[in-house]
Amino acid sequence: MQRHDAPLDSGLSTLAILLLVTCHSSMVQTMESKAQKKWAMVVDLDRCTGCEACVVACHAENNIPTVGEEQAAMGRAMHWMRVERYYQGDFPNVRVKFIPVFCQQCDAAPCEPVCPTYASYHTAEGLNGQVYNRCIGTRYCANACPYNVRFFNFYNPVWEKPLHLQLNPDVSVREVGVMEKCTFCVQRIKAAEITAKADKRELKDGDVQPACAQSCPPKALVFGDLNDPTSEVSRLAGSNRATRLLEELGTKPKVIYLQRESWGDGKES
Amino acid sequence: MQAVYGLYSDPSRAQRAFDSLRAAGVEEHGIAVVSSVPWEEYEFARRDRRTPMAWLAALGGLLGGVSGYLLAGLTQKAYPIPTGGMAINVPWTNGIITYELTMLGAILVTLITLLISAHIPDWTPRVYDPAVADGCILVGVVNPRHDSRVEIERSLREAGADSIKEANVTNRWRI
Amino acid sequence: MLSGSQSRWIVIFVAACALVFLIYVGRADTRSPRADEDTRARVSPVFTPAHRSVLDAVRDFFNRRPVPVQPLAFTHKVHLANGMHCTDCHTAVEAAPVAGIPGVELCMTCHQMIAADKPEIKKLAAYQKRGEDIPWQRVYAFSPTVHVKFNHAPHIRAGVECKTCHGDMTQQTVAVRAVDLNMGYCVNCHRQKQASTDCITCHY
Amino acid sequence: MEKSPNQITEDLLRPLLRTSPKYYFAVALLAAVVVVAFAAFGYQAYSGLGVSGLRRPVFWGFYITNFVFWIGISHAGTLISAILRLANATWRRPVTRCAEVITVFALSIGAMFPVIHLGRPWLAFWLIPYPSERQIWPNFRSPLVWDFFAINTYLIGSVAFLTLPILPDWALVRDKASGWRKRVYGFLSLGWRGTPRQWSRLESAMHIMAIVIIPVAVSVHTIVSWDFAMAPVPMWHSTIFGPYFVAGAIFSGIAALILAMACLRKFLHLEDYLKPLHFDNLGKLLLMMSLLWFYFVFAERLTTWYGNEPSEMAVFWTTQQGAYAPLFWTMVFCNFLLPFPILAIKRLRTITGTVIASTAVVAGMWLERFLIIVPSLSHKFLPYNWGTYRPTWVEITIMVGTFAGMALLYALFAKAVPIISIWELKLGLHEKSEVRSQETEGRGKLAFGGQEKLET
Structure with missing residues (x-):
């Protein structure tokens, strides 16, 4: 049998690889974000009544299809915005805690690096972009998302005519096989930006309102720019009630929840 | 092309034929040997053992690694996608691509080196005998000098050949 | 065998x-x-x-798109040669996402008088008479699967000429897809003009 | 009883030259199942993934289970064969080729699943980095892109590793066959003759490839494990996953190899070639891997339990005593409790014994992959979103189709290629007889592996 040495010199290869990595670190490139905006949402849990007006508004604004009873029962319902209910206490002293949950627009989003095609990526303004046309439907982002706020089009969505006439022309109608999620109503952000630019002025606080915030009767949802220290969002984010969902995972979410002041400690409100 | 060869069922006889051919003045590289098994312990099969294949494989690995590095690193730099401050060109993950392409480079270069240096595929006329498939070893001379022919045949026979054949290697090789 | x-x-x-x-x-x-x-x-x-x-x-x-067949053989060439501007008919282009296709009434403001005896204009008049609009076919539409949201107004404001994307209309009769508006075409221009190449600028 | 070289040639070429009607029937049957599976995939691609049982939050189910399973099976061949080749284990000779074939086919089948499970499978080519007018590249940070590179490297390497030593055997078929076979194999053997130069180059190439392919195989399954470990999902995000998956892959791979060998031995009447010795040796390997697997499972559970992280504990308990507990304990039974005694007791480590153990292990390892994926996904961080998963007929059909496809490819391969490397077997025979003759005669030849001639 063959007895000669294998001169595939592992030492040499290791050296070469080390050299490459060293060279590489000199050219590692992070695109410096000059983002003037850092869009964020504040959810005041004290104000939320769980009325789900935001859910309906979101469906209407963003062309989110309803999948029908059967599919919804399977767990394929799509609500970019949902109001999670958690129950506290024993009957009859039960209290329901509502938490509106939608895409947290994390700064260190787990959904972004796992997407093989950049369909899920970080935008210059710090949003978690979802590019439908680039999505090939690996659903990896949905698995990686700790908040379960990503939704998949298992079938082509269908609108019974003439309901299709109420589809929002500023928002894509997604087709089968792509992921979708809350965009912070990016179409509204874009429209406001274009208008502001046409008027040759800067965006000011309150120019942009996502559909959910706009429709929230008790004004539990506040949207704005976290980089603007004068904005309402910045003010509320500084509250000592401010917390973030699953903060311990290090995802740096840009949705700030204001905890209920009165409970959580078992005291009557 | 003319060839004279003997078929040997026993490798030590083939070795003897090989030795006596050399003694008869045939150059070592002029002796054709064909066998169905790599008789590596015998000298007749130990020709042409030196090959830079392993070094070439290492080189191929290096080449593959560099191309992997360029693919993962430079292309992302050439096609920058705005990622809002997130790194798009990451050494650790690029290292994985570099690693895989290093291995691929080594594999491909080994393969190519094998094909080229072992003359595969080869459809040109060569000396061959189907009896090799039955375990015979073919030892012979291609295009012998006319005057040495008799001596070659004698050497082959005396080494204990099962049969001595003269062949005209003109047919298109085996297909 | x-x-x-x-x-x-x-x-x-x-x-x-x-x-x-x-x-x-x-x-x-x-x-x-x-x-x-x-x-x-x-x-x-x-x-x-x-x-x-x-x-x-x-x-x-495979990116094969249907070739539109227009109901009327409208000639851009003649109109532009007579000193008209794009914005005379595509009125919304400076302010809105879509440039707008003129309705039959707009055409008839001129063609009530001008060239009213030409066969194509007679067809036009017939549309007006029936109270129908002209079923123009889109030439530059994006496939819905590419999910592009294009807005004319910012482009016009940024000084992009119409012909950059639509070709030289003074040489076209019925509009044809003179420029292949693929993603590379858009991205290159955005790069040159230092406009945003963030995916979400166009895809949402 | 020792076989003569000509007997070996005849025995091993028989399947290539003669075909029984039963074979055609089996192939037709398997092909029919495969066609049905392809039709099911077509139906899914046409209608959307809704026809599968996937749902929120379990976005990965049977398809990824099968993906990991088949990639795991693929570690049977090239890896084991390369290790045995490098270690110069002489008993490997009848085993290597049927092992390497498993790698090539299982890998091809496994690599299909990420495409099958895509929402838009026709766009899978976007994982290839090629300059397009869109000016956008795949995201090299995504484990799926690493998968793409790793699997393709492994596939190319395995195909080369399998095919190169086939050339001399195809040349043999060329010389032995007649008619159209002669021409086909004449072409396939690429003009192989068997000159010393060709033999030595082949040996060198196989040696180098064996060295290169082992780290590739390890990297492939490590990267498959990273598909999970890179996502912050309870019980996925674990450093142990790399070695855990590699060990599991080799474990299931050896089991698959034993099953394949048992089938070959029975259907192709290779009792004289695939001997109880081979099953015994592989059985020992399987025993070792079973222990290693148990160690990994134990370590994974123990650290989870001590860590006591609420979201991880939710997954932990659902597999220990919740909805997935029956599957979990079946897995432990199949992978450890059943095979351990069978393989550990020498009297039970027979061909039948190893086949029983291997069958259990293959089933158990499939369950393991399912249990890694589904319970974690169905119990992520926010309990409001906990869910469940049940496969549909489409997923089951496609899965059955891949098993049939594996059998079909294997059957077709065994018809086209001598499933046991003839020249390597003959070489082993000669080495044995030479050692013998050297002892008795010490005739004019080189000492085994030495550099000097004993006699000139």
Whole structure:
């Protein structure tokens, strides 16, 4: 049998690889974000009544299809915005805690690096972009998302005519096989930006309102720019009630929840 | 092309034929040997053992690694996608691509080196005998000098050949 | 077993089938999409972003788009030669996402008098008489599957000329797709003009 | 009883030259199942993934289970064969080729699943980095892109590793066959003759490839494990996953190899070649891997339990005593409790014994992959979104189709290629007889592996 040495010199290869990595670190490139905006949402849990007006508004604004009873029962319902209910206490002293949950627009989003095609990526303004046309439907982002706020089009969505006439022309109608999620109503952000630019002025606080915030009767949802220290969002984010969902995972979410002041400690409100 | 060869069922006889051919003045590289098994312990099969294949494989690995590095690193730099401050060109993950392409480079270069240096595929006329498939070893001379022919045949026979054949290697090789 | 010649014929046959299929798929679709939509509207009580057929999906995949057939042989060349501007008819282009296609009333403000005896203008007048609008076909539409939201106004404001994307209209009669507006075309221009190349600028 | 070289040639070429009607029937049957599976995939691609049982939050189910399973099976061949080749284990000779074939086919089948499970499978080519007018590249940070590179490297390497030593055997078929076979194999053997130069180059190439392919195989399954470990999902985000998956892959791979060998031995009447010795040796390997597997499972559970992280504990308990507990304990039974005694007791480590153990292990390892994926996904961080998963007929059909496809490919391969490397077997025979003759005669030849001639 063959007895000669294998001169595939592992030492040499290791050296070469080390050299490459060293060279590489000199050219590692992070695109410096000059983002003037850092869009964020504040959810005041004290104000939320769980009325789900935001859910309906979101469906209407963003062309989110309803999948029908059967599919919804399977767990394929799509609500970019949902109001999670958690129950506290024993009957009859039960209290329901509502938490509106939608895409947290994390700064260190787990959904972004796992997407093989950049369909899920970080935008210059710090949003978690979802590019439908680039999505090939690996659903990896949905698995990686700790908040379960990503939704998949298992079938082509269908609108019974003439309901299709109420589809929002500023928002894509997604087709089968792509992921979708809350965009912070990016179409509204874009429209406001274009208008502001046409008027040759800067965006000011309150120019942009996502559909959910706009429709929230008790004004539990506040949207704005976290980089603007004068904005309402910045003010509320500084509250000592401010917390973030699953903060311990290090995802740096840009949705700030204001905890209920009165409970959580078992005291009557 | 003319060839004279003997078929040997026993490798030590083939070795003897090989030795006596050399003694008869045939150059070592002029002796054709064909066998169905790599008789590596015998000298007749130990020709042409030196090959830079392993070094070439290492080189191929290096080449593959560099191309992997360029693919993962430079292309992302050439096609920058705005990622809002997130790194798009990451050494650790690029290292994985570099690693895989290093291995691929080594594999491909080994393969190519094998094909080229072992003359595969080869459809040109060569000396061959189907009896090799039955375990015979073919030892012979291609295009012998006319005057040495008799001596070659004698050497082959005396080494204990099962049969001595003269062949005209003109047919298109085996297909 | 098959003999050599038999297998050769099988290969040729399969190759020919593949070729015919590709030609069939690749051939430009000259049907009017509008007519198709009408039949579709009659057939289906629902709206869906799905392709009408597998063949349509394949065409879309290979980027083959239907060639629009316009109801009237409108000539851009003549209008522009007579000193008109794009914005005279495509009135919304400076302010809105879509440039706008003129309605029959706008055409008839001039053509009540001008060239009223030409056959095409008579067709135009007939549309007005019937109270119908002209069923113009889109020339530059994006496929819905690419999810592009294009807004004319910021582009005009940034000084992009119409002909950059629509070709030289002074030489066209019926508008044709003179420029292939693929993603690379848009991105290159955005890069040159230092406009945003963030995906979400256009795709949302 | 020792076989003569000509007997070996005849025995091993028989399947290539003679075909029974039963074979055609089996192939037709398997092909029919495969066609049905392809039709099911076509149906899914046409209608959307809704026809599968996937749902929120379990976005990965049977398809990824099968993906990991088949990639795991693929570690049977090339890896084991390369290790045995490098270690110069002489008993490997009849085993290597049927092992390497498993790699090539299982890998091809496994690599299909990420495409099958895509929402838009026709766009899978976007994982290839090619300059397009869109000016956008795949995201090299995504484990799926690493998968793409790793699997393709492994596939190319395995195909080369399998095919190169086939050339001399195809040349043999060329010389032995007649008619159309002679021409086909004449072409396939690429003009192989068997000159010393060709033999030595082949040996060198196989040696180098064996060295290169082992780290590739390890990297492939490590990267498959990273598909999970890179996502912050309870019980996925674990450093142990790399070695855990590699060990599991080799474990299931050896089991698959034993099953394949048992089938070959029975259907191709190779009793004289695939001997109880081979099953015994592989059985020992399987025993070792079973222990290693148990160690990994134990370590994973123990650290989870001590960590006591609420979201991880939710997954932990659902597999220990919740909805997935029956599957979990079946897995432990199949992978450890059943095979351990069978393989540990020498009297039970027979061909039948190893086949029973291997069958259990293959089933158990499939369950393991399912249990890694589904319970974690169905119990992520926010309990409001906990869910469940049940496969549909489409997923089951496609899965059955891949098993049939594996059998079909294997059957077709065994018809086209001598499934046991003839020249390597003959070489082993000669080495044995030479050692013998050297002892008795010490005739004019080189000492085994030495550099000097004993006699000139």
